[in-house]
Amino acid sequence: MHAPPSTRPPGRPRDPAADRAILDTTLRLLIEQGYDAMSVDGVASAAGVGKSTIYRRYPGKRELVVAAISSIAASLEPPSDSGNTRDDLRAFVAQTFGVIRRDGVGFSMIGTLLVKERDEPALIQLFRTAVIGPRLAIAGGILRRGVERGEIRGDVPLDLVVQLFAGAFFARHLVGRPDDDAWLESVFDALWRGIAT
Structure with a gap:
């Protein structure tokens, strides 16, 4: 004999605003406090949600941080193919480094993850897989289209081109110089001249 189907209504649906607050707060506290010092309790308090709200979504701190890091990549839509490689690459560079520059998120997060690499190697590996890998794939696709169109030699x-963009940006940050839009445009122009046909 089979049990009758349940007539109990499903639980309350997840609140997208709470999801976003949890992930944004996790990123902020990861940057401000570091992985070891941040806690699920602290995230709950700062995000204005109950601990149970977080634990219904994530079993623990590690999974919460993994989800927060993954949310960075999910928020970045690849630029559309405009038919002009220079414009597409410029849009990609502006978008990518806009996220890195935003409130110091990129620099601080990468620093935090590198510090934890020995103790929590899965965290930096996740960042590489979830954030860096997809961005490299998009950049590679734009550059390959440029080669196919005869716009890039x-x-x-191509891998080196992407590393040069990133290296210039991080070097500028390390020496404490501003990385405003004019500087980014000058770096882009210099690198474009080196690869264009």
Whole structure:
């Protein structure tokens, strides 16, 4: 004999605003306090939600941080193919470094994750897989289209181009110089001249 189907209504649906508050707060506290010092209690308090709200979504701190890091990549839509490689690459660079520059999120988070690499190697690996990997794939796709269209030289090592963009940005940050839009445009123009046909 089978039990009759349950007539109990489903639980309350998840609140997208609470989801966003939890993930944003997790990122902020990860940057401000570091992985070891931050706690689920602290995230709940700062996000204005109950601990049970977080634990219904994530079993613990590690899973919460993983979800927060993954949310960065999910928020970045790849630029559409405009038919002009320079414009597409410029849009990609502006979008990517806009996120890194926003409130110091990128620099601080990468620093925090690198510090934890020995104790929590899965965290930096997740960042590489969930955030860096997809961005590299998008950049590679834009550059390959440029080669196919004859806008970028075929002998250019495409991986190196992406590393040069990132390296210039992080070097500028390390020496404490402003990385405003004019500077970013000048770096982009210099690198574009080196790869364009």
